[in-house]
Amino acid sequence: MSEKISITATINGVQHTATVEPRRSLVDFLRHDLGLVGTHVGCEHGVCGACTVMLDGRTVRSCLLFAAQADGSEVTTIEGIGTDEALHPLQVAFQQHHALQCGFCTPGMILAALELLRDNADPSDEEIRVGLSGNLCMCTGYVNIVRAVRAAARDGNVR
Amino acid sequence: MSTQAKWVGQALERAEDRTLLTRGGHFIDDLTLPGVAHAAYVRSPHARAKIRHIDASRALDHPGVYAVVTGEDVAQFTRPQRGRVPLPNSPRVYAVAYEQVRYVGEPVVGIAAVDRATAEDAADLVQVEYESLPPVLDPEEALKPDAPLVFEEIGSNVLWHDTFPYGDVEAAFANADLVVNERVTIHRYSSTPLETFGVMARYEPATHSFTIWGHTQQPAQDLHVLAAAFGVSPGQIRLIIPPMGGSFGNKVRPLFIIAAALLARKAGRPVKWIEDRRESLLALGHAADGIMDMSAAVKADGRVLAIKFRNIENEGAGIDFAGRHNLLMLSNIANCYRLGAISYEGYSVVTNRCPVVANRGIGKPFMCFAVERMIDAVARTLNLDRAEIRYRNFIQPEAFPYDTPSGQTYDSGNYPEMLRKALALVDYDSLRREQAKGREEGRLLGIGIATAVEPGGSNLAYGMLISGPSQLLSGQGEAARVRLETDGTATVFTGGLDSGQGHATALAQIVADELGLNVKQVRVPTTFDSASHPYVMTSGVYSNKFHGHDTVAAIGAARKVREKLLQRAGAQLEANVADLELNDGRIFIRGAPQKGITIAQVASRAYWSLADEQPDGEPGLEALYYYSNPLANRPDDKKRVRVQLGFASAAHVAVVEVDPETFEIKILRYVVIHDCGRQINPGIVEGQVHGATAHGIAAALFEEFTYDENGQLLTTSFMDYLKPTAADLPDIEGDRLETPSPLTLLGTKGVGEGGAVVAPAAIASAVEDALLPLGIHISALPITPSRLFEAVSSGMKLYEKRK
Numbered sequence: 001m002s003e004k005i006s007i008t009a010t011i012n013g014v015q016h017t018a019t020v021e022p023r024r025s026l027v028d029f030l031r032h033d034l035g036l037v038g039t040h041v042g043c044e045h046g047v048c049g050a051c052t053v054m055l056d057g058r059t060v061r062s063c064l065l066f067a068a069q070a071d072g073s074e075v076t077t078i079e080g081i082g083t084d085e086a087l088h089p090l091q092v093a094f095q096q097h098h099a100l101q102c103g104f105c106t107p108g109m110i111l112a113a114l115e116l117l118r119d120n121a122d123p124s125d126e127e128i129r130v131g132l133s134g135n136l137c138m139c140t141g142y143v144n145i146v147r148a149v150r151a152a153a154r155d156g157n158v159r
Numbered sequence: 160m161s162t163q164a165k166w167v168g169q170a171l172e173r174a175e176d177r178t179l180l181t182r183g184g185h186f187i188d189d190l191t192l193p194g195v196a197h198a199a200y201v202r203s204p205h206a207r208a209k210i211r212h213i214d215a216s217r218a219l220d221h222p223g224v225y226a227v228v229t230g231e232d233v234a235q236f237t238r239p240q241r242g243r244v245p246l247p248n249s250p251r252v253y254a255v256a257y258e259q260v261r262y263v264g265e266p267v268v269g270i271a272a273v274d275r276a277t278a279e280d281a282a283d284l285v286q287v288e289y290e291s292l293p294p295v296l297d298p299e300e301a302l303k304p305d306a307p308l309v310f311e312e313i314g315s316n317v318l319w320h321d322t323f324p325y326g327d328v329e330a331a332f333a334n335a336d337l338v339v340n341e342r343v344t345i346h347r348y349s350s351t352p353l354e355t356f357g358v359m360a361r362y363e364p365a366t367h368s369f370t371i372w373g374h375t376q377q378p379a380q381d382l383h384v385l386a387a388a389f390g391v392s393p394g395q396i397r398l399i400i401p402p403m404g405g406s407f408g409n410k411v412r413p414l415f416i417i418a419a420a421l422l423a424r425k426a427g428r429p430v431k432w433i434e435d436r437r438e439s440l441l442a443l444g445h446a447a448d449g450i451m452d453m454s455a456a457v458k459a460d461g462r463v464l465a466i467k468f469r470n471i472e473n474e475g476a477g478i479d480f481a482g483r484h485n486l487l488m489l490s491n492i493a494n495c496y497r498l499g500a501i502s503y504e505g506y507s508v509v510t511n512r513c514p515v516v517a518n519r520g521i522g523k524p525f526m527c528f529a530v531e532r533m534i535d536a537v538a539r540t541l542n543l544d545r546a547e548i549r550y551r552n553f554i555q556p557e558a559f560p561y562d563t564p565s566g567q568t569y570d571s572g573n574y575p576e577m578l579r580k581a582l583a584l585v586d587y588d589s590l591r592r593e594q595a596k597g598r599e600e601g602r603l604l605g606i607g608i609a610t611a612v613e614p615g616g617s618n619l620a621y622g623m624l625i626s627g628p629s630q631l632l633s634g635q636g637e638a639a640r641v642r643l644e645t646d647g648t649a650t651v652f653t654g655g656l657d658s659g660q661g662h663a664t665a666l667a668q669i670v671a672d673e674l675g676l677n678v679k680q681v682r683v684p685t686t687f688d689s690a691s692h693p694y695v696m697t698s699g700v701y702s703n704k705f706h707g708h709d710t711v712a713a714i715g716a717a718r719k720v721r722e723k724l725l726q727r728a729g730a731q732l733e734a735n736v737a738d739l740e741l742n743d744g745r746i747f748i749r750g751a752p753q754k755g756i757t758i759a760q761v762a763s764r765a766y767w768s769l770a771d772e773q774p775d776g777e778p779g780l781e782a783l784y785y786y787s788n789p790l791a792n793r794p795d796d797k798k799r800v801r802v803q804l805g806f807a808s809a810a811h812v813a814v815v816e817v818d819p820e821t822f823e824i825k826i827l828r829y830v831v832i833h834d835c836g837r838q839i840n841p842g843i844v845e846g847q848v849h850g851a852t853a854h855g856i857a858a859a860l861f862e863e864f865t866y867d868e869n870g871q872l873l874t875t876s877f878m879d880y881l882k883p884t885a886a887d888l889p890d891i892e893g894d895r896l897e898t899p900s901p902l903t904l905l906g907t908k909g910v911g912e913g914g915a916v917v918a919p920a921a922i923a924s925a926v927e928d929a930l931l932p933l934g935i936h937i938s939a940l941p942i943t944p945s946r947l948f949e950a951v952s953s954g955m956k957l958y959e960k961r962k
Binding site: 050129 | 170172173175176177179180181182183184186188189276350351352353354355402403404405407433435436658659660661842843845846847849850851852853854876877878882884885886887888890891
C-alpha cells in the first residue's frame with residue numbers, strides 16, 4: 001500500500017488535519033475517520049446522491065472524491081446545516097411536509113435543495129424536480145419533497 | 160374505541176424526523192464495536208457450476224486478514240436453512256455456497272479483515288476453480304423434463320405446485336356467453352432500499368451466544384432461523400434491529416446474518432458487513448417474475464362470472480419465500496369484483512436467478528396486474544368503456560363484510576364511489592373528448608384505470624397450504640409493553656420495527672389518547688432489541704400489518720396500564736375507580752377536577768414506595784399485552800383461508816401521452832383515491848400512498864433486472880437498473896375515501912403496499928389506451944420506448960415478455 005498522506009480541511013467550520021490512505025474516499029473519511037455519519041452511502045458510484053456534501057460551496061458526491069482531494073477545502077455536511085435547537089428552514093419544511101420517511105436520502109437531499117435555492121430563490125415545481133434529479137429517494141415518490149422545497153422557497157429564509 | 164380521540168387522526172409531524180434531519184439518524188453502518196472486523200465476499204461469477212476447489216491460503220496470509228469462511232465451514236458449523244414456510248421436500252441451502260453455486264453473485268467465500276478495503280484486497284487473492292454447467296433461467300424451461308436441476312436433491316425444479324378450485328367454475332363457463340383468454344407476465348424488479356443490507360455480529364464463546372445488530376423485517380422468525388442454523392437456544396441470540404433506511408420486503412435474508420455470525424466466531428472478534436450496491440442488486444433479492452394464463456367466463460353484458468388462473472412463479476435459487484408469492488395472491492385474486500367462482504393453479508419454480516424476496520406487495524402487484532388486464536380485455540372485447548365494465552362487476556357497498564371465493568373477508572369499502580371520485584378528479588368525460596380530438600391530430604393520449612383491493616396483515620396459517628396442518632406458525636398478531644415512567648411519561652415497546660413508516664409517531668398518538676397524555680409525552684424507541692422488546696412469532700414490519708395488529712397490541716397494553724394507574728390513584732384519592740377521570744396527565748374525581756393527583760405522583764410511588772400497600776398486588780406501572788387477530792383461521796377442507804385480514808382499496812387513474820415518433824411515455828396526470836379506513840396520521844398515510852405509487856410506476860416504466868442467456872445479471876448498478884428521479888415521476892394527486900373497517904379496533908385498514916400493487920396495472924391500461932389507434936395490446940412490463948418502438952416497427956400487435 002502506498003504511503004499515507006496528510007490533509008487539512010475545514011469541516012463544518014472546524015479545521016481538521018489527518019493522515020489518510022490515498023484511496024480513502026471523502027465519504028469514508030467523513031464517516032469513519034471523523035465520525036460524521038450523517039452523510040450516507042447509497043451506491044458508491046455517483047448516482048444516488050445520498051453522499052452529497054458541499055465542497056467549497058458546491059455540492060459534490062463524496063463517494064466519488066478522495067479525501068485527499070478535499071485538502072485545503074471547506075466541506076459542509078448535514079451536521080453543519082442546522083442544530084436541534086435551530087433547525088435550518090429547509091429542515092423545518094421537510095419535517096412539516098412529511099418530506100422524509102426512512103430518512104436515508106434526506107441529508108443529501110437537503111444539501112441538494114440548499115444549492116438549488118441558493119442558485120434560484122424562486123424555482124418552479126419543474127425546476128425543483130430537475131434540480132433534485134441527482135438525488136434518489138426510494139420512499140416518498142418525491143411529492144412531499146417538492147412541496148417542502150417549494151414551501152421553503154416561498155418563506156424566503158433559505159441562505 | 161379509544162377513550163378520547165385527541166391525537167389519533169391528526170397529521171402530526173413525525174417524532175422520528177429531527178434526528179434524521181440534523182445528523183442523519185442512527186443506521187447500522189453508524190454503529191461500531193472496539194476491534195470490529197469488516198467482511199467482504201468472493202461471489203460466484205457463474206449462474207450454475209460445481210465448485211471444484213477453493214484455495215484461500217493467499218487471502219489468509221494477507222496482512223490484516225482475520226478469518227476466511229467457505230462452504231465447508233458453513234456445512235460444518237451450521238445446519239441448512241429452515242425456510243419460513245417449511246417445504247415437505249426442501250433443498251439444502253447454506254449461508255455460503257456449498258459444493259455448488261446456483262446464481263451469479265452467490266457468496267462463495269467470506270473474509271473478515273481489519274477494514275473493508277483489506278477484506279476486498281484479500282478476496283481478490285482467493286482462487287476458486289469451477290466446473291461451469293448450463294443454467295436454467297426461464298421458469299417454463301425449468302418445468303421441462305430434461306431441464307438442468309437447480310437443486311438436484313429434490314429431483315425437479317418445482318418447489319411447490321397445487322390447484323385451488325373455488326366454487327363451480329365449470330358451471331360458470333357453461334353459462335358464459337363468451338370466454339376471454341389472456342396471458343400476461345411480470346418481470347423482475349425491486350424497490351431497492353437506499354440503505355443496503357447490513358449486519359454486525361459478536362460471538363461470546365464462553366456462553367456460545369451471539370449478539371447481532373442487523374436487518375430483518377421479522378425479528379422473531381429470523382431469531383429462530385439463526386438459532387436453528389447454529390443449533391442454539393433462541394435465548395442465546397440477542398437480535399438488535401436499528402432503524403432501517405427502507406426495506407420494502409427486501410431485507411429478509413437471514414443467510415447473510417448467519418455468514419457474518421460465523422465469520423465473527425472464526426475471527427474471534429466482532430464482524431460487520433455492509434452490502435455494497437452491486438451486491439445488493441445481484442443478490443439481496445428480487446420480486447419474482449411470473450407467467451399468468453387466464454381464462455374468463457363472461458356474459459354479454461360484461462359480467463365476469465369466473466376466472467381460471469394458471470401461474471408460474473420464478474423463485475430463483477432460494478427457498479426463503481417458496482410458494483409465498485403464489486399463496487398471497489389468493490388474497491386479491493377476486494380484486495374488487497363479484498366473481499362467483501375461481502380456479503387457481505400455482506407453480507413455484509426454482510431457476511439460476513437471484514432468490515426472490517417479498518418486495519412491496521409480494522405477488523399482489525402481479526395478481527392485480529393480471530386481473531385488471533383481464534377486465535380491460537373484456538371491456539375491449541365487448542367494446543365497453545373501462546369504467547363501465549368495472550361498475551358492472553364491482554362488489555356493491557351494501558355487500559360488506561363480503562366473503563370472496565378464496566375465503567377472504569373484505570371488511571369494508573365503496574368501490575363505485577371510489578372510482579367515481581377518481582374520474583371526477585381527472586374530469587373523465589372531458590378527457591375522453593380531448594383524447595378523441597387528439598387522435599384526429601395524431602396525438603396518442605391514453606387514460607388508464609385500475610381499481611383494486613390492498614390487503615393488509617397476513618395470516619401466516621396460509622403456509623399450511625404448503626406445509627400441512629401440522630405447521631406451528633399461524634395467525635397474525637403483535638406484542639406490546641407500555642411503561643409509565645416516574646415522571647408521568649410513557650414508553651412503548653413492541654415487536655415492530657422502523658423502516659421509515661412513522662410507526663413510532665402513530666403509536667405515540669394512539670397511546671397518548673389511551674392514557675390522557677400529550678403525544679410528546681409518549682416515546683417509542685425505534686431500535687428493536689430482543690432482550691427488551693416483547694414479541695410473538697408474527698412480529699415485525701411487513702404485510703401492511705401495523706394498522707390492525709401493532710395498534711391493537713399497544714392499545715391493549717396501554718389499557719392494562721391505565722387500569723393499574725386508576726386503581727392506584729383511587730387508593731390514594733380514596734375514591735372509586737369508576738368515579739375517576741384521566742386527562743392531561745392527571746387523574747381526578749369526576750365533577751371535582753380540583754381533587755386529583757398527577758400520573759407522575761402515582762407512578763413515582765408505584766416504583767419508589769415498595770412498602771406501600773399494592774392495590775393490584777405488585778409494584779410498578781408496566782403492562783404487557785399479546786394480541787392475536789381473531790379473524791385468522793386455518794385452511795378449511797376446500798383450501799379456503801383468510802390469507803390476509805384487512806382490505807383497503809384504491810382507484811388509480813393515469814393519463815399518459817405517447818410520442819408517436821420516439822415512443823417516449825409522459826404521464827400527464829396521476830390520480831389516486833385511496834380508502835384505508837380511519838387514518839391515524841393522514842400526513843404519514845399520504846406519504847405512504849405517494850411512495851408506493853411511485854414504486855408501482857417505476858416498475859411499470861423504468862425498472863427491470865435483465866439477465867443474459869448465461870444467467871449474468873446485466874443491471875448491476877444504478878446506471879443500468881433505472882430508478883426514477885424527481886424529474887421522471889409525476890405529481891401524485893388524490894383524495895381519500897374513508898369507510899372504516901368494522902373488524903379492527905380503530906376502524907383502520909392497511910396502507911403502504913397499496914400503491915405498488917395498483918400502479919403497474921393503471922400504467923399498462925393507460926399506455927394500451929393511448930396506443931389504441933395502433934392496436935397494440937400490453938401484456939408485459941416494463942413498457943419502455945425502445946421496446947415499444949421495436950414492437951410497433953415490426954408490426955406486432957402484442958407488447959409481450961422479452962425473449
